[in-house]
Amino acid sequence: MILSGNFENQRRFFDLFSKSYHLMEFFTFGLANRTRKRFLRVLNPSNDGIVCDLMCGNGNNIGILKKDFRCKRIIGVDVSEGMIRVARNRFGEEDVFYFTENALSSSVPSDHCDFVSCSFGLKTLQPEQRVLLISEVYRILKPSGTFVFMELSKPSGFVSVFWKFYFSFFLPLMARLFSYPFVKRKYLADSISDFGSIFSEETLYRSVFPKSRFFRWYGGIVTGVSGMKS
Ligand SMILES: C[S@@+](CC[C@H](N)C(=O)[O-])C[C@H]1O[C@@H](n2cnc3c(N)ncnc32)[C@H](O)[C@@H]1O
Numbered sequence: 001m002i003l004s005g006n007f008e009n010q011r012r013f014f015d016l017f018s019k020s021y022h023l024m025e026f027f028t029f030g031l032a033n034r035t036r037k038r039f040l041r042v043l044n045p046s047n048d049g050i051v052c053d054l055m056c057g058n059g060n061n062i063g064i065l066k067k068d069f070r071c072k073r074i075i076g077v078d079v080s081e082g083m084i085r086v087a088r089n090r091f092g093e094e095d096v097f098y099f100t101e102n103a104l105s106s107s108v109p110s111d112h113c114d115f116v117s118c119s120f121g122l123k124t125l126q127p128e129q130r131v132l133l134i135s136e137v138y139r140i141l142k143p144s145g146t147f148v149f150m151e152l153s154k155p156s157g158f159v160s161v162f163w164k165f166y167f168s169f170f171l172p173l174m175a176r177l178f179s180y181p182f183v184k185r186k187y188l189a190d191s192i193s194d195f196g197s198i199f200s201e202e203t204l205y206r207s208v209f210p211k212s213r214f215f216r217w218y219g220g221i222v223t224g225v226s227g228m229k230s
Pocket of ligand 1: 015055056057059060061080103118119
């Protein structure tokens, strides 16, 4: 994948993408946000706990944390100033602190968070960066704090036919028809194929969070993991 892992490229790419990122909701028929809600229900944060959303993008999870879970102490971390600007415009400063920083080495204090979430960001990282991300999650969580990650993944079997149609054909076609940048050239299909699935890194998660629980949704189109700092 062209972008994966290069910090400056990531920043530039997502700065440009930030103005139109919300249109992904339209191209996923609202399913992306419904999946974020489902994933945050796995985390089930209390409203007085500190929740850190890593790679928060334009703040979709922040909106759900505020509205559905009434969270009052949210931290959003993202490397892209553009994404953080959109998140701040959407959800304001009340109850939310924004960090325009690298999630792999952020200034979020150690043992600080009750809950950590990260959605749809893992595929933008190289495998060795995901190792750093997992240890960073361990560092910022309080003892007994919990985390949840999820990512688009490559399914097998019958669902892979639908997956291929949607990511390799439908999405790039829609992007061309609506002059929507970035996903025109199978960007998502390629980055998801490179990533595979969260299950391929099960050993890594278990080495840091021994009681990790893995989930596979929509026939494997989304995979995820949750766990607790012991
Ligand atoms: C595909 S978006 C996902 C955004 C959001 N979590 C969501 O559910 O829509 C990936 C985000 O990760 C951010 N990102 C990429 N590399 C990063 C890094 N090293 N540190 C912090 N954010 C990063 C990008 O700026 C982008 O906003």
